[in-house]
Amino acid sequence: MSDAIFAPLQAGDLTLRALRAEDAAELHRLVNDWEVARMLARVPFPYSRALADEWIASTRAQIEAGTAWHLAIVRDEALVGCVGLTTARERPRHAELGYWVARRHWGQGIGPRAAGRLARWALANLDLDEIHASVLEENARSAAVLARIGFQEDGWAEQDFTARNARLPVRRFRAGRAELSAGPEPAAPAPAPAAAPAGASLLLVVACGLVDADGRVLLARRPEGKPMAGLWEFPGGKVGPGETPEAALIRELQEELGIDVSAACLAPFAFASHPLEGRHLLMPLYLCRRWGGTPEGREGQALAWVRPNRLGDYAMPPADKPLVALLRDFL
Numbered sequence: 190m191s192d193a194i195f196a197p198l199q200a201g202d203l204t205l206r207a208l209r210a211e212d213a214a215e216l217h218r219l220v221n222d223w224e225v226a227r228m229l230a231r232v233p234f235p236y237s238r239a240l241a242d243e244w245i246a247s248t249r250a251q252i253e254a255g256t257a258w259h260l261a262i263v264r265d266e267a268l269v270g271c272v273g274l275t276t277a278r279e280r281p282r283h284a285e286l287g288y289w290v291a292r293r294h295w296g297q298g299i300g301p302r303a304a305g306r307l308a309r310w311a312l313a314n315l316d317l318d319e320i321h322a323s324v325l326e327e328n329a330r331s332a333a334v335l336a337r338i339g340f341q342e343d344g345w346a347e348q349d350f351t352a353r354n355a356r357l358p359v360r361r362f363r364a365g366r367a368e369l370s371a372g373p374e375p376a377a378p379a380p381a382p383a384a385a386p387a388g389a390s391l392l393l394v395v396a397c398g399l400v401d402a403d404g405r406v407l408l409a410r411r412p413e414g415k416p417m418a419g420l421w422e423f424p425g426g427k428v429g430p431g432e433t434p435e436a437a438l439i440r441e442l443q444e445e446l447g448i449d450v451s452a453a454c455l456a457p458f459a460f461a462s463h464p465l466e467g468r469h470l471l472m473p474l475y476l477c478r479r480w481g482g483t484p485e486g487r488e489g490q491a492l493a494w495v496r497p498n499r500l501g502d503y504a505m506p507p508a509d510k511p512l513v514a515l516l517r518d519f520l
């Protein structure tokens with residue numbers, strides 16, 4: 190079996206990839222360990238070899254169905270644990286994160302690196318706003334991992350633990366974009382999203398609604414590693430010192446999408462004005478119907494051509510909401 194169903198993710202010296210049938214023997218050996226199984230809600234103990242085969246097949250089916258991503262954590266070609274994310278069927282745009290690391294690899298920072306990478310990848314690439322996780326009350330090690338990634342504790346619950354045949358208290362954690370998209374090392378508390386203080390400096394960003402011959406508008410997905418990763422936006426970027434808005438937009442459209450636009454084809458349309466991370470965003474939006482070349486995500490960002498009446502289906506930064514309404518009416 191190949192990894193065609195999932196492009197592996199790197200997290201330092203760790204690789205996160207789809208589980209393969211040939212991982213079953215090693216997976217069985219590592220998870221059939223009371224010290225590992227007793228902390229995991231859904232893992233039975235003893236864990237049968239046949240279950241490893243079934244579990245791996247089911248994880249591959251889930252990835253293909255887009256419902257869950259349970260991945261092998263691999264270092265130097267060896268399986269060292271698993272990390273997984275399951276979308277919540279009853280709560281749209283929410284998912285649940287879990288992981289385990291084989292006992293002999295404990296204390297090496299594998300949990301935070303693997304779980305942090307999968308969580309950040311998921312927010313940037315899946316249609317999610319929040320990730321949740323549960324940790325058995327006595328599992329302080331796992332709670333520390335979540336805190337290190339940026340998760341915040343938000344209450345208690347009870348969960349059935351198969352290996353213990355008992356219902357036990359768990360600590361609940363959550364994280365959204367503000368907590369997770371900053372980068373691999375969290376720590377810095379998320380800035381308050383409240384209104385910018387009086388006199389907050391202006392952030393001038395210029396953006397463009399590219400409109401094709403069918404009246405569809407191009408949206409680009411903010412990539413992993415940037416603030417608000419995973420949200421869809423109008424292509425554009427910050428106006429540099431000494432740049433005019435039009436020159437900045439022409440530069441950004443070339444850098445991000447590889448297209449050539451002339452100033453004469455940029456029609457001023459509307460603007461957004463919104464507090465943003467302690468500053469105040471002022472964002473002129475231009476419309477453009479003529480350009481040279483074919484837009485492609487030069488920085489690895491996903492692109493979508495969207496009919497105006499479907500723009501509401503795409504999660505966008507809060508500043509963009511009024512622009513979406515204006516565009517829908519205009520186009």
Ligand SMILES: Nc1nc2c([nH]c(=O)n2[C@H]2C[C@H](O)[C@@H](COP(=O)(O)OP(=O)(O)OP(=O)(O)O)O2)c(=O)[nH]1
Pocket residue numbers: 394395396415416417421422423424425426427428441465470472506507508509
């Ligand atoms: N391009 C764009 N940016 C938006 C939109 N809505 C919105 O709030 N923003 C915000 C997100 C960012 O904080 C800021 C744009 O900054 P950016 O970091 O993406 O710009 P850039 O391309 O110059 O990136 P960089 O070189 O600084 O990484 O404006 C939008 O529709 N399009």
